[in-house]
Amino acid sequence: MGMKCGIVxxxxxxxxxxxxxxxxxxAESANYPFCxxxxxxxxxxxxxxxxxxxxxxxxxxxxxxxxxxxxxxAGLVKGASKGEGLGNKFLGNxxxxxxxxHVVRCFDDENITHVExxxxxxxxxxxxxxxxxxxxxxxxxxxxxxxxxxxxTGEKIYKxxxxxxxxxxxxxxxxxxxxxxxxxxxxEKLVRDLNLLxxxxxxxxxxxxxxxxxxxxNQLVKKVREKAAGEDAKVVTIxxxxxxxxxELDGEEKEMFLEELGIKESGLDKLIRAGYELLGLxxxxxxxxxEVRAWTVKKGATAPEAAGVIHTDMQRGFxxxxxxxxxxxxxxxxxxxxxxxxxxRLEGKDYIVEDGDVCYFKFNV
Numbered sequence: 001m002g003m004k005c006g007i008v009x010x011x012x013x014x015x016x017x018x019x020x021x022x023x024x025x026x027a028e029s030a031n032y033p034f035c036x037x038x039x040x041x042x043x044x045x046x047x048x049x050x051x052x053x054x055x056x057x058x059x060x061x062x063x064x065x066x067x068x069x070x071x072x073x074a075g076l077v078k079g080a081s082k083g084e085g086l087g088n089k090f091l092g093n094x095x096x097x098x099x100x101x102h103v104v105r106c107f108d109d110e111n112i113t114h115v116e117x118x119x120x121x122x123x124x125x126x127x128x129x130x131x132x133x134x135x136x137x138x139x140x141x142x143x144x145x146x147x148x149x150x151x152x153t154g155e156k157i158y159k160x161x162x163x164x165x166x167x168x169x170x171x172x173x174x175x176x177x178x179x180x181x182x183x184x185x186x187x188e189k190l191v192r193d194l195n196l197l198x199x200x201x202x203x204x205x206x207x208x209x210x211x212x213x214x215x216x217x218n219q220l221v222k223k224v225r226e227k228a229a230g231e232d233a234k235v236v237t238i239x240x241x242x243x244x245x246x247x248e249l250d251g252e253e254k255e256m257f258l259e260e261l262g263i264k265e266s267g268l269d270k271l272i273r274a275g276y277e278l279l280g281l282x283x284x285x286x287x288x289x290x291e292v293r294a295w296t297v298k299k300g301a302t303a304p305e306a307a308g309v310i311h312t313d314m315q316r317g318f319x320x321x322x323x324x325x326x327x328x329x330x331x332x333x334x335x336x337x338x339x340x341x342x343x344x345r346l347e348g349k350d351y352i353v354e355d356g357d358v359c360y361f362k363f364n365v
Contacts, residue, residue: 003296004069005206005275006097010124012112012209013105014207014240017042020073021243040072046276048283049266049328050356053295057330058287066294071097091135091197099201099278101271102128103240106220107209121206121224130175132197137172144169144192157190164190172198180231193232203234203278210241230347234273237266255318281353285326287335303351307361317365321347323363326356 008287009015023042045065055063073094094100104121135238144165150158164187184192188199214235215221226234247265258266277294279288283294285308297306303323308315324347328343329335338344353359 002349003099003281004071004097005093005099005101005203005278006071006073007072007101007102007103008094008128008167010105010127013103013124015328016072018103018205018207018240018271019070019236019243021240021247022070022272039164041069042072043067043069044272046272046294046296047265048294050283051285051292053328053330054285054287054292054345057333058289058292060289061290064291064292064293066296068102068272068279068281068296072313075352087166091132091305094132094153094197095195097200099203099275099320101203101205101278103205103207103277106206106215106218106222106224106237109209119220120228121355125204125224125227129177133172133175135178136178136194136196136198137169139196139215140165140172140178140191143191143194145275159356161190165212165295170219182327201278201280202231203236203271203274204228206235206237208237208239223315234274234278236267238271241277243268280363282353284353284355284357284359286360287329287358297353299355301353303347303359303361304349304350306359307363310361314361314363317363319362319364322360322364323347323351323353325354326358330360 005017005063009017010112017118019040019042022044023040045067046338047259048065051063102125104124105119106121108119144162147158147161147165151162151308156249164183167187168181168183168191170180178196179199179201183199204224204227206215207217208221212218218237221235221237225235242348243266246254246257247268254266258264263311280299282299282301283296286293286295291324295306295309297309302316303321304318307318323346324332324335324338329338329342332343334336335344
């Protein structure tokens with residue numbers, strides 16, 4: 001679907017180290033500000049044990065997971081909204097992503113410099129959020145001025161846009177993000193052209209030291225969680241350095257290493273799934289002898305829309321869908337037995353696809 005999560009944060013908080021671990025793409029990582037100038041892009045598989053189980057049951061010739069795109073964006077500094085550092089470039093890059101993974105440093109290391117001179121994740125979050133708010137305020141104010149002039153035309157659309165902007169601008173002027181303005185979906189559509197930075201969903205990635213493994217005694221992470229709770233945002237705790245080491249291991253070595261650490265899955269797997277959820281995505285499957293495959297759709301997608309992810313002709317000529325839940329298919333052991341059990345059903349154009357559905361679409365063009 002081309003959905004993107006942008007990895008952002010102040011310089012030297014571990015963004016590129018984390019990105020390297022996620023994608024194994026070898027993005028440059030060094031101990032000085034602005035190491036990342038142009039955004040690095042990596043497409044990574046979304047871990048899903050259901051796909052492995054379906055492969056066991058169906059025994060296809062190949063298995064194809066779904067994926068999500070991560071973008072490593074240059075570090076931000078104070079004054080970015082006014083062009084300081086790589087501000088303009090940074091803001092332009094972040095406008096292109098669908099959601100934000102905000103990496104915050106929650107570890108002390110005298111060998112790694114901090115652009116602000118000390119480690120304080122809440123201060124760091126505020127610096128970036130304020131710069132994004134200021135950039136949005138400039139965009140929204142200019143839009144309101146233009147809309148004010150267009151009110152003279154008497155067209156309804158400008159009156160509706162003005163009402164939203166009058167609601168939005170005061171919130172930004174107070175230094176608060178656009179998502180705190182309580183805009184409805186219809187109101188958001190009226191200012192969609194602004195591509196507001198602070199309207200994008202945010203996930204905090206609390207980067208801890210590699211010797212910590214868990215966050216139990218990390219007071220800095222607790223502060224981040226408290227802030228996130230007030231914003232209804234999620235936090236994933238991760239050690240970028242440790243994850244970079246884990247990423248170099250193959251499947252069996254990785255499992256053994258995680259077992260030695262006493263954890264069930266890597267922080268990266270948690271982060272990738274959290275990013276997937278942050279974008280409001282779900283997974284459905286197609287399964288046959290040739291291929292078992294995971295597909296990505298937005299929550300609330302209809303059966304024809306889900307079919308359109310495979311091919312636009314399938315959406316255009318949609319007739320019906322044969323659907324069985326993942327759980328029912330695994331329990332039955334085959335499509336034939338699921339049909340006998342009555343758990344394989346026919347659904348029409350209005351059916352809303354559920355996470356874990358296994359679908360076969362019938363269409364005619």
